[in-house]
Amino acid sequence: MWPEIERARDENRRELVLTGPEISKRISENGLDSKIFSLIDLNYLSFTETCLTEVPDDVSKLINLQTLILHSNRIEKCSKKLTQLPKLKILDISTNFLEKLPEDLTNLAEIVTLNFSNNKLECFPILKTSSKLSVLDLSLNNLACFPDVCYEQLANLSEIKLHGNKIENIPNTIYILPSLKILDISGNQVKVLPGELADCHRLKELNLKSNPITDRRLFKLIEQCRTKQIIDYVKQHCSKTTPVQVTGANKSKKGKVKQKSESENEEDNNSSCKYCITVKPANNDFKIVIHNNVKSIREHIVCCILRNVSFSEELFKKFIQLQNKLHDSICEKRNSATIATHDFKKLGSGPLLYTSFPPRDFKIKPLNKTTEMTGAELFARLQTEANNLRKEKKRSTYSGVHKYLYLIEGKPAYPCLMNNQEEVISFPPITNSEISKIEMSTTEILIEVTSNVSQFVCKNVLSELLKDTAVLFDKNLEVCQVRILDQDGKLKVVFPSKVDLNFGKDSNVKCQFENVG
Numbered sequence: 041m042w043p044e045i046e047r048a049r050d051e052n053r054r055e056l057v058l059t060g061p062e063i064s065k066r067i068s069e070n071g072l073d074s075k076i077f078s079l080i081d082l083n084y085l086s087f088t089e090t091c092l093t094e095v096p097d098d099v100s101k102l103i104n105l106q107t108l109i110l111h112s113n114r115i116e117k118c119s120k121k122l123t124q125l126p127k128l129k130i131l132d133i134s135t136n137f138l139e140k141l142p143e144d145l146t147n148l149a150e151i152v153t154l155n156f157s158n159n160k161l162e163c164f165p166i167l168k169t170s171s172k173l174s175v176l177d178l179s180l181n182n183l184a185c186f187p188d189v190c191y192e193q194l195a196n197l198s199e200i201k202l203h204g205n206k207i208e209n210i211p212n213t214i215y216i217l218p219s220l221k222i223l224d225i226s227g228n229q230v231k232v233l234p235g236e237l238a239d240c241h242r243l244k245e246l247n248l249k250s251n252p253i254t255d256r257r258l259f260k261l262i263e264q265c266r267t268k269q270i271i272d273y274v275k276q277h278c279s280k281t282t283p284v285q286v287t288g289a290n291k292s293k294k295g296k297v298k299q300k301s302e303s304e305n306e307e308d309n310n311s312s313c314k315y316c317i318t319v320k321p322a323n324n325d326f327k328i329v330i331h332n333n334v335k336s337i338r339e340h341i342v343c344c345i346l347r348n349v350s351f352s353e354e355l356f357k358k359f360i361q362l363q364n365k366l367h368d369s370i371c372e373k374r375n376s377a378t379i380a381t382h383d384f385k386k387l388g389s390g391p392l393l394y395t396s397f398p399p400r401d402f403k404i405k406p407l408n409k410t411t412e413m414t415g416a417e418l419f420a421r422l423q424t425e426a427n428n429l430r431k432e433k434k435r436s437t438y439s440g441v442h443k444y445l446y447l448i449e450g451k452p453a454y455p456c457l458m459n460n461q462e463e464v465i466s467f468p469p470i471t472n473s474e475i476s477k478i479e480m481s482t483t484e485i486l487i488e489v490t491s492n493v494s495q496f497v498c499k500n501v502l503s504e505l506l507k508d509t510a511v512l513f514d515k516n517l518e519v520c521q522v523r524i525l526d527q528d529g530k531l532k533v534v535f536p537s538k539v540d541l542n543f544g545k546d547s548n549v550k551c552q553f554e555n556v557g
């Protein structure tokens with residue numbers, strides 16, 4: 041038995057990470073250790089950067105598996121037994137050699153994220169009943185047709201990535217997806233856009249670059265402009281082939297469609313709102329720079345500053361509890377995103393740097409600790425603490441921050457956020473630093489959300505946190521935008537922008553922007 045599998049069995053672990061040349065060598069010499077499929081209590085399995093060539097049938101025995109990460113292997117075959125995993129939420133088989141997927145993929149009832157990017161897929165099975173699916177990534181394949189996913193049942197599908205395929209048409213049924221916010225179909229063979237694209241009312245990011253669009257004006261807009269201008273052009277100039285359904289509530293007595301002005305819509309949406317989030321423009325003296333070396337580790341980060349905070353003892357406790365609740369829910373136990381909060385006034389002047397280092401090459405003073413230690417030392421200490429606590433309390437699972445150690449186990453580098461004095465203030469997804477710890481006296485909070493899934497996930501989590509915080513504080517919030525730039529000074533994201541914090545007409549929280557471009 042492989043030592044990692046034996047240790048997971050003996051310690052009754054819920055997570056297992058296997059990666060790198062040593063694992064690959066074992067597989068090439070003796071094959072995959074089948075004992076791995078006896079670990080039926082696993083809820084997280086990561087098998088990356090090996091010579092593994094198939095997802096075997098026995099994977100169906102891991103009935104409690106919620107996350108399966110198989111990127112960067114040599115997988116050519118994916119067993120249909122995979123679709124029998126009843127609790128699977130995240131499936132990543134990107135950067136492999138898959139040419140075909142099981143037709144029963146839609147049976148994954150709990151699936152939230154599917155990533156099959158960078159394979160050799162020429163077709164994709166119908167997805168109709170995976171009602172919880174939120175992110176679908178099929179970039180860098182050989183798809184000739186848009187995936188068959190335009191169904192009302194996929195009410196949560198918000199992000200579709202199809203960059204680098206051979207797709208010629210966007211279906212006119214695209215408007216059926218009510219939550220679609222991000223559509224990347226760049227680098228394909230699309231020539232004409234359907235007018236129905238303008239009916240995707242939540243669409244905030246549309247990437248159509250490097251397609252042979254026949255409409256030259258539209259082609260230039262795509263290369264130069266933002267999503268809103270493109271959608272406006274599509275609305276005015278691209279024809280529709282499906283009738284727009286008009287409900288009785290939108291008709292006048294004469295049967296004509298009654299249109300509301302934007303001001304009327306805004307008034308309707310805001311009339312029932314109890315709380316308001318006021319967004320102020322970004323401070324030009326503060327920014328966050330993303331170093332290129334973190335892109336392969338944990339690429340995505342979104343931040344904002346919460347101002348004029350006033351804590352009571354009870355409110356402070358509930359604010360911490362709110363973050364923990366979101367980590368377990370929308371962040372999917374930190375698998376998709378991690379939240380960190382910092383006392384903004386403790387950060388000092390100058391920009392922050394989001395980067396990565398090998399575990400032994402950076403130091404951090406962890407939250408609630410008095411001594412500084414390397415990333416490797418911190419991991420070792422937390423691992424020892426976890427094992428001692430588990431034995432002391434006679435539990436089969438870890439608790440607190442210890443239950444997230446598997447997310448960094450075996451990683452060659454750790455992500456970190458540093459202040460201008462080159463001090464590490466954040467080590468996602470594990471801990472913050474004592475240096476920037478928020479306290480009851482804190483009045484300005486830098487909120488940081490990072491993810492290895494997508495920027496959309498970061499925005500979604502931070503939006504939810506701000507909405508819940510407004511309700512928790514029982515007052516209007518003042519939020520300042522934060523700009524994120526790459527190493528070359530190019531703006532990556534500013535949050536919140538005018539397309540963010542759209543809580544819907546049924547929410548009791550609204551958002552207004554002051555002097556924001």
